[in-house]
Amino acid sequence: MKPLTGHRVAVLGQMADRPLxxxxxxxxxELSGSVEGASFVIDDLGQEACxxxxxxxxxIHVSVTPFGSGGPRSHWKGGxxxxxxxxxxxxxxxxxxxxxxxxxxxxxxxxxxxVAGAGAMAAHHARGTHGQGQHVDVSIQxxxxxxxxxxxxxxxxxxxxxxxxxGCINYGKVTVQVxxxxxxxxxxHALMTGRLGAPANAALSAWMDEAGFxxxxxxxxxxxxxxxxxxxxxxxxxxxxxxxxFASRTKAEIATEGRRRGINACVVNEPADVLADQHLKAxxxxxxxxxxxxxxAVIREGRQGAAPAIHTGERPGPLSGVKVLDFAWALVGxxxxxxxxxxxxxxxxxxxxxxxxxxxxxxxxxASTAKSLDDKPWFAHLNTSKKSLTLNLKQPGSRxxxxxxxxxxxxxxxxxxxxxxxxxxxxxxxLSQRNPGVVMVSGSVFGQTGPLAQEWGVxxxxxxxxxxxxxxxxxxxxxxxxxxxxxxxVIVPFVMAGHVAAALQYxxxxxxxxxxxxxMYEICVQxxxxxxxxxxxxxxxxxxxxxDPAVWFQDVFPAxxxxxxVAISLADADQRAALEAITGPDIAAWTSTREDKAIAEQxxxxxxxxxxxxxxxxxxxxxxxxxxxxxxxxxxxxxxxPFGHMATPMRFSHDTLAPFxxxxxxxxxxxVARRICDLSQDEVERLDGEGVFH
Numbered sequence: 001m002k003p004l005t006g007h008r009v010a011v012l013g014q015m016a017d018r019p020l021x022x023x024x025x026x027x028x029x030e031l032s033g034s035v036e037g038a039s040f041v042i043d044d045l046g047q048e049a050c051x052x053x054x055x056x057x058x059x060i061h062v063s064v065t066p067f068g069s070g071g072p073r074s075h076w077k078g079g080x081x082x083x084x085x086x087x088x089x090x091x092x093x094x095x096x097x098x099x100x101x102x103x104x105x106x107x108x109x110x111x112x113x114x115v116a117g118a119g120a121m122a123a124h125h126a127r128g129t130h131g132q133g134q135h136v137d138v139s140i141q142x143x144x145x146x147x148x149x150x151x152x153x154x155x156x157x158x159x160x161x162x163x164x165x166x167g168c169i170n171y172g173k174v175t176v177q178v179x180x181x182x183x184x185x186x187x188x189h190a191l192m193t194g195r196l197g198a199p200a201n202a203a204l205s206a207w208m209d210e211a212g213f214x215x216x217x218x219x220x221x222x223x224x225x226x227x228x229x230x231x232x233x234x235x236x237x238x239x240x241x242x243x244x245x246f247a248s249r250t251k252a253e254i255a256t257e258g259r260r261r262g263i264n265a266c267v268v269n270e271p272a273d274v275l276a277d278q279h280l281k282a283x284x285x286x287x288x289x290x291x292x293x294x295x296x297a298v299i300r301e302g303r304q305g306a307a308p309a310i311h312t313g314e315r316p317g318p319l320s321g322v323k324v325l326d327f328a329w330a331l332v333g334x335x336x337x338x339x340x341x342x343x344x345x346x347x348x349x350x351x352x353x354x355x356x357x358x359x360x361x362x363x364x365x366x367a368s369t370a371k372s373l374d375d376k377p378w379f380a381h382l383n384t385s386k387k388s389l390t391l392n393l394k395q396p397g398s399r400x401x402x403x404x405x406x407x408x409x410x411x412x413x414x415x416x417x418x419x420x421x422x423x424x425x426x427x428x429x430x431l432s433q434r435n436p437g438v439v440m441v442s443g444s445v446f447g448q449t450g451p452l453a454q455e456w457g458v459x460x461x462x463x464x465x466x467x468x469x470x471x472x473x474x475x476x477x478x479x480x481x482x483x484x485x486x487x488x489x490v491i492v493p494f495v496m497a498g499h500v501a502a503a504l505q506y507x508x509x510x511x512x513x514x515x516x517x518x519x520m521y522e523i524c525v526q527x528x529x530x531x532x533x534x535x536x537x538x539x540x541x542x543x544x545x546x547x548d549p550a551v552w553f554q555d556v557f558p559a560x561x562x563x564x565x566v567a568i569s570l571a572d573a574d575q576r577a578a579l580e581a582i583t584g585p586d587i588a589a590w591t592s593t594r595e596d597k598a599i600a601e602q603x604x605x606x607x608x609x610x611x612x613x614x615x616x617x618x619x620x621x622x623x624x625x626x627x628x629x630x631x632x633x634x635x636x637x638x639x640x641x642p643f644g645h646m647a648t649p650m651r652f653s654h655d656t657l658a659p660f661x662x663x664x665x666x667x668x669x670x671x672v673a674r675r676i677c678d679l680s681q682d683e684v685e686r687l688d689g690e691g692v693f694h
Contacts, residue, residue, distance in 0.1 A: 317344020
């Protein structure tokens with residue numbers, strides 16, 4: 001199924017080789033250079049630079065630039081390094097106390113292009129509603145900031161700043177090691193909280209015992225384990241023991257015996273390992289003529305049905321009138337439905353008090369407690385624009401609500417382990433029997449099919465297996481976590497949301513729904529496409545610090561103050577001469593005595609791409625471009641009071657966005673039961689007494 005077949009995309013600037021062009025082509029669009037008559041126009045120049053082009057009134061025009069169109073810094077120069085510096089990502093990548101290092105490849109640019117893809121498809125759907133084209137504007141800086149939800153909320157609530165963590169991940173109050181040295185490489189492994197991680201944590205402990213290693217975790221009650229509350233001294237003892245064990249294992253043992261035992265670990269792959277991966281082969285992911293990835297998600301077309309009537313809902317936005325049944329949880333699913341909801345869709349989130357979303361439990365800031373499910377700013381950030389319906393799906397009476405909601409829904413979103421929805425009778429084949437036009441999207445680490453489909457995985461799994469982790473760091477050091485904040489977890493949702501919007505417009509035209517299968521592993525591999533091409537040519541890509549083969553020169557230099565830095569990128573020797581005319585031959589000596597923001601201002605005024613490595617305090621309190629783009633939306637939370645929530649990072653010239661606060665647990669249960677499911681008050685009270693709303 002190719003929902004953009006027959007649509008032509010005019011590609012301007014350097015967009016032909018960008019992920020956004022590949023994304024649109026993967027949906028069936030034809031790429032060209034001619035603006036006249038184009039259905040879509042994409043550029044990396046900005047709206048102002050394209051003002052005189054003959055772009056049609058019904059065309060979707062998408063700009064993806066370092067700082068966005070409009071605002072006091074839209075004219076600033078910058079590529080990946082500068083945008084990631086100004087967006088807060090670069091400062092968090094690398095070893096503690098050492099020089100920051102960029103993520104492998106153009107990670108923030110790839111993220112921004114996936115956001116732009118979702119925006120383009122939402123505008124495409126809106127065009128099908130009101131007939132008008134519009135401009136969609138995306139700032140790489142703002143997109144980079146949007147990834148760092150943890151950093152934003154710990155600054156908002158506790159005035160703490162996250163730091164670089166090397167092979168660890170910051171979870172607000174705790175820092176947890178996740179990259180481990182093996183006998184012949186590295187693996188990614190995380191001890192997960194509670195029910196989610198208990199079996200795998202116990203499996204690792206048992207393996208350590210059988211291998212005769214010191215094991216301070218032998219008698220741990222893993223169902224009671226919480227990564228946020230474990231004492232730091234206890235964690236240090238555990239991590240030392242785990243490190244000693246992993247140092248005795250090989251990559252092959254982790255990939256075979258470790259997988260058989262069900263421990264939460266995977267190998268840190270090199271690009272050549274990715275090309276040889278049997279799971280990707282089984283899913284046909286690398287079956288293109290050049291052996292490089294083309295698709296971003298698998299689409300299985302549904303049966304022919306009646307095309308739905310075109311209508312809008314009560315809320316504004318390009319997806320106004322779309323109805324979403326949300327079975328999602330954690331980050332991938334939550335951000336997908338947040339995006340759909342922020343763009344105007346009506347979202348009903350199915351929750352359970354017996355198995356609450358992880359983000360309702362993780363205590364990361366002082367305003368939150370382990371006793372409440374409604375005081376977590378992390379959940380609030382991830383779940384704006386939704387209604388909450390609590391259901392015990394094991395109760396037969398829950399079908400009194402699920403069935404009418406399936407009939408009501410245009411879209412169903414889920415990101416459980418493959419097979420879970422089928423066990424509940426809620427897989428695509430079952431749902432499409434009731435609602436032939438439904439668009440269902442499933443997000444998972446490995447996809448719905450293939451030999452690894454049922455295997456464990458989290459955000460770091462996609463990074464490790466795709467080559468992102470192996471290639472992030474300095475040549476003479478170990479790999480470090482790319483970005484120290486989630487990546488796959490925040491990229492996949494925009495692929496899912498974009499595919500959903502494209503599928504909804506296709507359904508209007510054909511009457512056909514579909515099932516969308518999005519794999520985090522595959523989407524992370526898409527980001528590493530250039531490195532795969534090098535591996536196919538016989539090269540062995542290695543970590544290269546802040547260098548980039550596509551950039552003449554770039555690096556990070558110290559500025560005055562504690563852990564302050566500035567990123568500088570140069571296009572050619574003439575720019576190097578212009579820089580040294582200001583700094584002298586020793587750039588670091590000049591920057592180290594000056595304030596980071598002043599350096600950036602001076603160099604930008606001289607036409608040199610430069611930016612301070614900002615933290616969340618800089619972004620939230622002192623960045624005029626971020627303020628102008630309203631990257632944080634002030635919403636009144638029912639428990640935490642008013643605070644800035646992360647905005648979905650795209651701007652539309654015609655449709656407006658109006659997100660609302662995240663729901664309390666089960667806040668809308670009776671409202672949904674009465675208004676959408678059309679149950680009587682007596683029926684609602686009876687089901688409540690049976691424990692259905694739990």
